[in-house]
Amino acid sequence: MYEAGIVYRKPLEGDREQLANLILRFYRFNEEFDPAWALAGDADNRALSLADRYIAGEGYTIVADHEGELTGFIHAYVQEYPLLENSKQAVIVELYVKPQYRGRGIATGLLEKLMEAVSSDGISVVTAMFPTANFVAERFYSKRKFRRYLQIYLREV
Amino acid sequence: MAEKGEKVNWYELSVKLHRFYGGKIETIPKVPVRRIKDFAIWYTPGVAEPSRLISKDPDLSFELTSRWNTIAVVSDGTRVLGLGNIGPEGAYPVMEGKALIFKFLGGVDAVPLVHRARDPEKFLELLELIEPAFGGINLEDIESPKCFHILDEARKRLNIPVWHDDQQGTAAVTLAGLINAFKIVGKDIRKSRIVLFGAGAANIALYRLLKAYGVPPENIVVLDSKGVLHPDREDIDKLMISHPWKYQIAIETKGGGLRPGDPIWKALEGADALVAASRPGPGVIKKEWVAKMAKDAIVFAEANPVPEIWPWEAKEAGARIVATGRSDFPNQVNNSLVFPGVFRGVLDVRARTITDTMAIAAAEELARFAEERGIREDYILPTMEEWEVYPRVAAAVAVKAVEEGLARKTTTYNEELERARRIIGLTREKYETIWSKGLIPKPPVDYPENE
Known part of the structure; x- marks a missing residue:
């Protein structure tokens, strides 16, 4: 089911540049779908500091490692709803697989590893956020039993 | 704008002759019309029977009508020669020229069909709507990447050959x-x-x-x-x-x-x-x-x-x-x-x-x-x-x-x-x-x- 030779793991110190590159690619891709996703001028640098934070353990991050090459990653943060029965949700905000590795189950692998990790921490709900027009993400999550759940409206002020 | 060294101004000559001949092709009958009565075969009442038969078996249209040898040369005029998006009317002389070559070199009756459907879905719908009239479709001078989508989809949806010559x-x-x-x-x-x-x-x-x-x-x-x-x-x-x-x-x-x-x-x-x-x-x-x-x-x-x-x-x-x-x-x-x-x-x-x-x-x-x-x-x-x-x-x-x-x-x-x-x-x-x-x-x- 998954591509042979792919190791799913947490990001390490040595992954900094590669992880930053994947983060940047993810945002560049989504820039296509909504003007509110326009990249900052120094997005490269910001991607590096985001990579540092993920490596330091912020939220949940899993990378797909193919013989030292990072082929994809997933990142989620934890959203708390103190009054709800499911008081903690893992919110997937970033998921990216390099084009030449697509269609081999790596994104599915990343998603499943993430669900295992959050579930072992007692989180029972996973959500995913992406631009409304991103039909690629919509197709991906719908196929994997995610359902429409929240509406997010945006207005510039 | 003749090219350097070229003696003939093809552009000027072309306009003069297009005007003189009023375009390049026309339809000519291929059956005997010896007297007005012959129309009873080719038109009413006789023609009702071929129509009835085709209505029961549409594939018979390839045997009993000119469909078998007739194609449409279809363009929205969005990428004509090196001229770019010059519109359907602008594309007409090119499609008509193509039709001339089709007839002359291939014996194929080709109809220039330029249209205003810029949207790819509308374009495809047009092709589906006109399919019964033709034995094939030659697409021409459509902008990229729209042309790829139209060709791929038209090949799936139509039951006659679709070809994008470019x-x-x-x-x-x-x-x-x-x-x-x-x-x-x-x-x-x-x-x-x-x-x-x-x-x-x-x-x-x-x-x-x-x-x-x-x-x-x-x-x-x-x-x-x-x-x-x-x-x-x-x-x-x-x-x-x-x-x-x-x-x-x-x-x-x-x-x-x-x-x-x-x-x-x-x-x-x-x-x-x-x-x-x-x-x-x-x-x-x-x-x-x-x-x-x-x-x-x-x-x-x-x-x-x-x-x-x-x-x-x-x-x-x-x-x-x-x-x-x-x-x-x-x-x-x-x-x-x-x-x-x-x-x-x-x-x-x-x-x-x-x-x-x-x-x-x-x-x-x-x-x-x-x-x-x-x-x-x-x-x-x-x-x-x-x-x-x-x-x-x-x-x-x-x-x-x-x-x-x-x-x-x-x-x-x-x-x-x-x-x-x-x-x-x-x-x-x-x-x-x-x-x-x-x-x-x-x-x-x-x-x-x-x-």
Whole structure:
């Protein structure tokens, strides 16, 4: 089911540049779908500091490692709803697989590893956020039993 | 705007004669009308019976009407010649010219059909709506990447052959030229490195044909205006959305082992063949780049009216075989060698579609035709005056359609060759008769015959 030779793991110190590159690619891709996703001028640098934070353990991050090459990653943060029965949700905000590795189950692998990790921490709900027009993400999550759940409206002020 | 050194102003002459003749084609009856009473056969009341029969079995329309030999030349006028988006009316003279060539070289009745459906879905809907009137559709001069979507979808939705000449026609004649060029230099095309410069309709279709012909994708490098199509290119994910055809090439070729952002000369280093189908030259392809190619390099510079590099420059830089889109240089890569025969063939067997393998069959037949006459560095493709080429292509394509189970009628190579010769021959004979009787007035202005 998954591509042979792919190791799913947490990001390490040595992954900094590669992880930053994947983060940047993810945002560049989504820039296509909504003007509110326009990249900052120094997005490269910001991607590096985001990579540092993920490596330091912020939220949940899993990378797909193919013989030292990072082929994809997933990142989620934890959203708390103190009054709800499911008081903690893992919110997937970033998921990216390099084009030449697509269609081999790596994104599915990343998603499943993430669900295992959050579930072992007692989180029972996973959500995913992406631009409304991103039909690629919509197709991906719908196929994997995610359902429409929240509406997010945006207005510039 | 005559080109430098050219004595005839083709543009001026063309306008004068288009005006004089009021366009280029008309419909002429092909059945006996000896007296008014004959209309009782061809029209009411008699015609009701063919209508009733067809209504019960629509495929009978290919037997009882002119549908079997009639195609539409369809364009929205969004990318006409090198003129760009000049609108449907602007595209009409080009489509009418195509129809003239269809009739003259292929014996095919073609109707120019220009329209205002700019939206691809509307365009496709139009094709579906008009399908009952035609035995085939020739798409023409549609902007990229819309043209890929329209062709792919139309091939799925329609039950008659759909062909986009700027894609398959150009790709098929280019493949034919490459097959013979590789034969001359004694290299195996399937083990060679081929660089496609320009990622428009022609080269994207050529990539697909090369792949189907057995060239491994990793041996091919495709460049667009931003450089090598490469899976690590910065805009790769955008291409996935905006141009899935380029995206697929980037993934399959893996950028031909180059790095993203590598310059064109790097891609040409050691390459065996270059096919440029980009923008008019000269100077688009530099001599220094061609000089980096492998020994006995093959260079096709197909832009019109001026090739990306002049043939003599390519030769000086070490190219052994050079082809262009022009008739005044050797080795003209000309769609007109392909489309009349392809449609003659598919119409004669009432084919349901034209596959890539049928396009390859056309290319191989063209190559074989030239080879039988003796290929040389300056003769890798037949010329348009070699009349036998059109029935030959028709026969090859018709047989392939039958083989693939996509024809409503069966035939053999020799049978189709004979039929195509007869139909094309009869067309020309009728035309010669009308012309020699003076029923088509002599042109009031003309060009010198030795031009």
